[in-house]
Amino acid sequence: MTLLAVIVETSSKVASTSARLAKVRELAACLRQFEADEIVIGVAYLSGETPQGKFGIGYSVLKIASAAASASEPALSVLEIDQRLTEIASIRGGGSTSRRADALRELFSRATEAEQHFLMRLLIGELRQGALAGVMADAIAAAADIPVDKVRRAAMYAKSLGAVAHAALVEGENALASFQLELLSPVAPMLAQTAADVGEALEQLGEDTVFEWKMDGARIQVHKSGDSVHIYTRSLNDVTAAVPEIAELVKGLPAREVILDGEAIAFTAAGRPHPFQITMRRFGRKLDVEKLRAELPMRAYFFDCLRLGEESLADRPTRDRYEALARAVPADLIIPRLVTASEDEASAFYDAALAAGHEGIMAKALSAPYEAGNRGASWLKIKRAHTLDLIVLAAEWGHGRRTGKLSNLHLGALDPATGEYVMLGKTFKGLTDAMLEWQTKEFLARETHRDDWTVYIRPELVVEIAFSDLQASPRYPGGLALRLARVKRYRDDKRPDEADTMVSVRKIFEAQSAAPAA
């Protein structure tokens, strides 16, 4: 029987070093200590997850529970924690918040302070030990003395990394072969790297490149097995009930067994794609699905086929998978695509995608396999970014490796009509350590006032911000918010009165929602 304290001790050692190999050694040593029925749970905890997944425990509930007394000696076992968490996850309905907090407090009262701290971070989803599933895969390979490639391959198709660890440690290397692409069992979708433009994409991928429109909806993976159809999200949640029209569509396809990769997105009656936030009113919804279905129909566009009939196509090249896709799905459900080695043709294709209201295009190597769960170099996304010179209005203190630095910027633009600065969003992205250092000093020199987390400053600093979109905002005063904002550079060369104002901000918003030129 393994105590939670063993895991807590391991996590602490893992966190204390930045060397990945040392982390792997510590994790592997811990894995070898587990008994068979503890492996799935222990692997989850040491990868910053619980077997129960997310179940409604956040910072607020934990704050109540953490008021508990603590035990002086470790006594909780791994299996008991798992049992208690399963019970807590099952508490629902009226009064559940306080009953959950009570149950958590009781559990915490039997944990040492170190164990409480670990459980807090685990349940909130911020273990911050510098090791998650990626490092854990290495550790499983090391503990079972199996090549890491085999572990990673099994992990692509397994329900959980813990299941892979169990098979590897209990049954050995050969057992990993039983993890295969299966119908109605979703696999982590392949992700893409970024390219600045079509020229860069062609340079990286070479002659054999296919371009596809990139639509700004939600990724879907569709499985059909006879009469049974399920639709999964990028993180493998089942959203079949939220998009019944797509399920019906797939039920009507002639193929009996098929796995498709694609995008779900809502369109206007005029045939233009809705902004992402409109698509999200449908996607993942549980209530009133039928009512909204009528006014906000969802479409599916497919771009890959991982299985058609008996055989898995994941290891086959893109061109073979496309050939299967074309057999499985009518042409109007396939995302617009173009095979070309011509930069001019590719650019025109990109312009057409943007003119049709889409996000950009993808570039894919025709000879590459489907790398499930990987951010593979054979898929590149090409999106344009807007840029504005905005004013820093305030900044928030950072956490973790940014503790002690002012990190998250409040960004705004002057509204000439009122003379007031209008906040448009926040960002912490794109800042180097040197910039963090510099801006902390500069902000504090301009401080006007502060509260718990935020330091407000005189509107004197101009910063160039890149962003994907402007979204309609229910919370910001101008009714607009930056989407995916990141810092490009500080504009030391610009005075605040030379920065962009709300006039140019509104102009961008209007241009992006306008109908296409005739």
Add this chain to the structure above:
DNA sequence: GTGATCAACCCCC
């Protein structure tokens, strides 16, 4: 008791 509002949480990008 019932509906409206709010805060916390999760899930898409």
Add this chain to the structure above:
DNA sequence: GTCTGACGGATTCGG
């Protein structure tokens, strides 16, 4: 989702 930093294996450089 974007971006930076760190690690470590692979590759290139310099004498």
Add this chain to the structure above:
DNA sequence: CCGAATCCGTCAGACGGGGGTTGATCAC
């Protein structure tokens, strides 16, 4: 030819936006 420097892919962790659902609380 070998050790050092550099390159490159992978992983983790900084936290953004808007949606929804659920349960708690407030007003009547």
